Amino acid sequence: MSTAAAIPQSRPLSDSEVEGPVLKKPRLDKEILVEEKAATPDALETVLKEDSEVVVPLEDAQPRHGKVAKHKKKKRKEPPLPEPCSAADVLYQEIRALLGEDVVDEVTKSGGAFQPPFEYGEELVVKIENIGSGGSGIALAPQEKGPWAVVVPFALSGETARVRIVKSDRMHSIATPLEILTKNAELRNDSRVQCKYFGSCGGCQYQMLSGETQLNLKRDVIIRAFKIYSKLPESSVPEIGSTVESPLVYAYRTKITPHFERPPKWAKKNEVKPGEQPPWLKIGFNMTSSNSTMDIEECPISTPILNERYKSDRKDIIQNIFSYKKGVSLMYRDSLDPSFDAEKMMSPPIDKLSEAFTRHVCITDQKGSAREMVGDYLFEYNAGGFFQNNNSVLPLLVDYVRDLISTMEYPATSGHPTHLVDTYCGAGLFAISLASAFNKVAGIELSQSSIKSAKRNAKLNSIPDEKISFLSGEAQNIFAAVKDFPADKTVVVIDPPRKGCDDLFLKQLLQFRPSTVVYISCNVHTQARDVGVIVRETEKDDEGRRYKLESLRGFDLFPQTAHVESAALLRLY
Numbered sequence: 001m002s003t004a005a006a007i008p009q010s011r012p013l014s015d016s017e018v019e020g021p022v023l024k025k026p027r028l029d030k031e032i033l034v035e036e037k038a039a040t041p042d043a044l045e046t047v048l049k050e051d052s053e054v055v056v057p058l059e060d061a062q063p064r065h066g067k068v069a070k071h072k073k074k075k076r077k078e079p080p081l082p083e084p085c086s087a088a089d090v091l092y093q094e095i096r097a098l099l100g101e102d103v104v105d106e107v108t109k110s111g112g113a114f115q116p117p118f119e120y121g122e123e124l125v126v127k128i129e130n131i132g133s134g135g136s137g138i139a140l141a142p143q144e145k146g147p148w149a150v151v152v153p154f155a156l157s158g159e160t161a162r163v164r165i166v167k168s169d170r171m172h173s174i175a176t177p178l179e180i181l182t183k184n185a186e187l188r189n190d191s192r193v194q195c196k197y198f199g200s201c202g203g204c205q206y207q208m209l210s211g212e213t214q215l216n217l218k219r220d221v222i223i224r225a226f227k228i229y230s231k232l233p234e235s236s237v238p239e240i241g242s243t244v245e246s247p248l249v250y251a252y253r254t255k256i257t258p259h260f261e262r263p264p265k266w267a268k269k270n271e272v273k274p275g276e277q278p279p280w281l282k283i284g285f286n287m288t289s290s291n292s293t294m295d296i297e298e299c300p301i302s303t304p305i306l307n308e309r310y311k312s313d314r315k316d317i318i319q320n321i322f323s324y325k326k327g328v329s330l331m332y333r334d335s336l337d338p339s340f341d342a343e344k345m346m347s348p349p350i351d352k353l354s355e356a357f358t359r360h361v362c363i364t365d366q367k368g369s370a371r372e373m374v375g376d377y378l379f380e381y382n383a384g385g386f387f388q389n390n391n392s393v394l395p396l397l398v399d400y401v402r403d404l405i406s407t408m409e410y411p412a413t414s415g416h417p418t419h420l421v422d423t424y425c426g427a428g429l430f431a432i433s434l435a436s437a438f439n440k441v442a443g444i445e446l447s448q449s450s451i452k453s454a455k456r457n458a459k460l461n462s463i464p465d466e467k468i469s470f471l472s473g474e475a476q477n478i479f480a481a482v483k484d485f486p487a488d489k490t491v492v493v494i495d496p497p498r499k500g501c502d503d504l505f506l507k508q509l510l511q512f513r514p515s516t517v518v519y520i521s522c523n524v525h526t527q528a529r530d531v532g533v534i535v536r537e538t539e540k541d542d543e544g545r546r547y548k549l550e551s552l553r554g555f556d557l558f559p560q561t562a563h564v565e566s567a568a569l570l571r572l573y
């Protein structure tokens, strides 16, 4: 019989390992679950009951019936504005745009920004005005309630929905949809939904939409992000290309981190039948609009091998739950079978149809080694470290960057770039995949274990030591190390974590001033902010050369969710 010890017990991910879309915590992959059917009113009703036990309305929130100016209550100190570019800030900016900036400023001045015009649990009917960048519908509160927004997950623009208020925050309340009264028949088709937890789980927002609609919405997110955060005039932002579709739109996710809590103190072992899941035990991901864990048996956007192992581990956890003294965050990583000799795999003749290249396993040890092919390149990395989570679309992203760089026209004075700098390089994805187009390549990364992997990956992919080097450290340190790289023949790839680049990095980049910058990001809002800084800073310099944002395009690394990866290219003129 398997024991609790057989189940991997992982620590929470560190900041530097954060990948892909994370909104509140650096644990991106918290897809959430509930045992009810997909987005039916009944299901939502049930979820709400569960949710209402845990969602605490804002402490300070007092019902604010009536108009803006009449706030007799003693003013309390309001929380500071959300961190710029955070998910909360993006939503707040979208709410400001919807309600009107002047109106929001007036309400804020009069102390009403945290005084919702609703009671917790109140039901009402709203009409959705638009879909926010986080994927939720945003509605105006009924007129008699004053200026206030209602954010409704899983509701689409043009729909009317009966909703129940579950939370309130600055200038908005969050409401669970109980019933979609008028559907947006053009966009919504609930038969597309492939997950029984959809509508309750916080992982996916878009399963009821066609692939095309999802791609269009993601393009809109990029447009809005550059409008709000780049601070560039419209004329400086190019036409944004259509979002590149992921070949796999389900079963694509190669890493998940479900979690569960230890038994509550009041739970008694002798009251739980062996092998039966007690109602208080939830193993899974976070629910939408809440931090509570939902019990989830499988996740259809994740690869089959992850689901298979997760399901079997769940049985062991249930069986042995009383042996856990702490909550646990699990990790499941899809990998090519690492028992094959990687050097042999990559020595010609390479047989990509052999078992070594096709047999997948699930790695659960954070420190274990995982590997996967991206196009013709093999990458090994720490299973708990950073690697992109959708392998099916990665070759398209890498090819796109390669083609952009190689097909561009370069000034006769400098000619085609010969040097590449990959900043925030992880296990060397861009440095190694693009190396063949350059004479010299350098990469930098904070995580020492990722740098170790990058060095090994360069060898595995037969890139000579004289050509490629990797440095571990803060991204900005690379500029001191590549002093011999000719700036007018250098491409710098930037692929930072969600928080984007810090000032020191941008300052050093601008000092180095490479001919081309490719900025890739899973957070288009910090990308827009940083690209704006790069362009505007060079504009300040009357004499000097300036960066122009030449192309901008989204990649659907996260189908069924509202997240988008975006690639921007800047050229120096």
Ligand SMILES: C[S@@+](CC[C@H](N)C(=O)[O-])C[C@H]1O[C@@H](n2cnc3c(N)ncnc32)[C@H](O)[C@@H]1O
Pocket: 016, 017, 019, 020, 386, 387, 388, 423, 424, 425, 426, 427, 428, 429, 430, 444, 445, 446, 447, 450, 473, 474, 475, 476, 495, 496, 497, 498
């Ligand atoms: C989004 S990942 C990109 C990794 C790689 N480009 C890829 O696609 O696989 C961001 C990487 O930046 C690293 N990182 C975070 N902060 C950093 C810093 N200040 N300097 C250098 N690297 C950093 C993280 O460890 C992570 O590997």
